Amino acid sequence: MNERYSRQMLFPPIGKEGQKKLREKHALIVGAGALGAANAETLTRAGVGKLTIADRDYVEWSNLQRQQLYCEGDAVRKTPKAIAAANRLKAINSEVEVIARIMDVGIQEIEELIEGVDLIIDSTDNFDIRFLVNDISQKHRIPWIYGGCVGSYGLSYTFLPGVSPCLNCLMDKLPLGGTTCDTAGVIQPAIQMVAAHQSAEALKILAEDFESLRGTLVSFDVWKNHFSSVNVSSLKNPHCLTCGANPVYPFLDYRNQTKTALLCGRDTVQIRPSALQDVDVAYLEKSLVSQGINVESNPYLLSFKINQARVVVFKDGRVLVHGVRDILQAKNLYHRFLG
Amino acid sequence: MNVVINGDAMVLPETVNSVSRLLEHFNLEQKVVIVELNQHILDKSMHAETILTDGDRIEIVHFVGGG
Incomplete structure (x- = not known):
């Protein structure tokens, strides 16, 4: 030793x-x-x-x-x-x-x-x-x-x-x-x-x-x-x-259990689908890009900007929405872009 | 009234005469707190009726979530 x-x-x-x-x-x-x-x-x-x-x-x-x-x-x-x-x-x-x-x-x-x-x-x-x-x-x-x-x-x-x-x-x-x-x-x-x-x-x-x-x-x-x-x-x-x-x-x-949560330290809402399942990040990226959205990604997550908000999708299905005032607004964005 | 709070000697206004009033005085009434009065932990149900006296030593601990 x-x-x-x-x-x-x-x-x-x-x-x-x-x-x-x-x-x-x-x-x-x-x-x-x-x-x-x-x-x-x-x-x-x-x-x-x-x-x-x-x-x-x-x-x-x-x-x-x-x-x-x-x-x-x-x-x-x-x-x-x-x-x-x-x-x-x-x-x-x-x-x-x-x-x-x-x-x-x-x-x-x-x-x-x-x-x-x-x-x-x-x-x-x-x-x-x-x-x-x-x-x-x-x-x-x-x-x-x-x-x-x-x-x-x-x-x-x-x-x-x-x-x-x-x-x-x-x-x-x-x-x-x-x-x-x-x-x-x-x-x-x-x-x-x-x-x-x-x-x-x-x-x-x-x-x-x-x-x-x-x-x-x-x-x-x-x-x-x-x-x-x-x-x-x-x-x-x-x-x-x-x-x-x-x-x-x-x-x-x-x-x-809480399914949506405001994160400490910033204007961010986390949305956690009730049944977590892996997201095909590459497929999602392609589909967003085809809608004219500018997407950044790495092997674990992807992120894109919509007006003042930034949406980050993790591979396990969770989503963080930054720059929003409340959970409802975050959910709206979530449903609009991620189904 | 002269008391010692978290190690600091303080003079409290006359209206602040109970533990509940003390928590209001420090804007802690909405917080989750533990109060120790002269080395004895107070049950929360006793905060309103516990009267402060001159020379009391008080420790107030409030819970915070950050990390």
Whole structure:
């Protein structure tokens, strides 16, 4: 063995034994935005055995200020984030098995992704998917680590099934509207702080040092210089529908799924057909070009402009509509050009 | 009233005398929050009736979705 992990093994709580355990583990990162990129890089450098990274989006210029795995070429080529992340991660550490999944993670996908996974790291940008992750975590007894960030503020919590309260215990409702990256922006140091808390907890779990887990809800503002660490264990609800005595996992019910979603950070609507099936991108391109539409494409997606809106079609059938005011307008464009 | 919120000493107007009023004062009433008062987590149903007193130490954590 070379010196790659020597400084980490010199750190007594990990040591040789911890390093070996890390090597045997499989972590799932949901979302390859700023938090996903930061967590993925840390775990890859640390030498986790296997890393799956799932994301529905592609790289854009506005990502480069904070999404540390991506470079200008990825934005120019509109490379899907999962692919761009995996390419960079493999260059950083070829010993780690990195699996890239270009997908919008829903019920069906999460059930498949969870297979053989030891830990889920939340790097998503909305609570629809976090409640899904929370339910699947409880159902399969797999820990997950929440991270959220807006502006200079961030927070994190580690959910251990059977030990801590779950997200459903902590949040009695979904936040409506409120501040998002859209309205408040976000700065890199806040992202790094959240990711540092997440990946430190991840290393403890993967190296099986459970006693060292923080156990508190941590929150901070790196601009206003606040820090707080709150013990929330009293909020564990014995009647919780997700982690109580008689769980029903309400967010794994298909009826509770969102089929269209406004994406955080821009005027974008995602449309997800109820039955996903592969689109013949080349055929679609031909047909659009024959209507006089200027189309850009790569092996994973195609995009075209209609007035102020830009429509991006992924191979798996999902569509992103940029530059629209609302879901209805996006759906109109979708039906007009894609049947 | 003198209180400490998220580590900062603050003077609250007299009208801000309950946890609910405090959340309104900081425009957090629509947010999903967890409030700790003197190292004791408050149940959400208690926010309206929990009266603040001089010297209270309060931590307010609100959930955000970005990432």
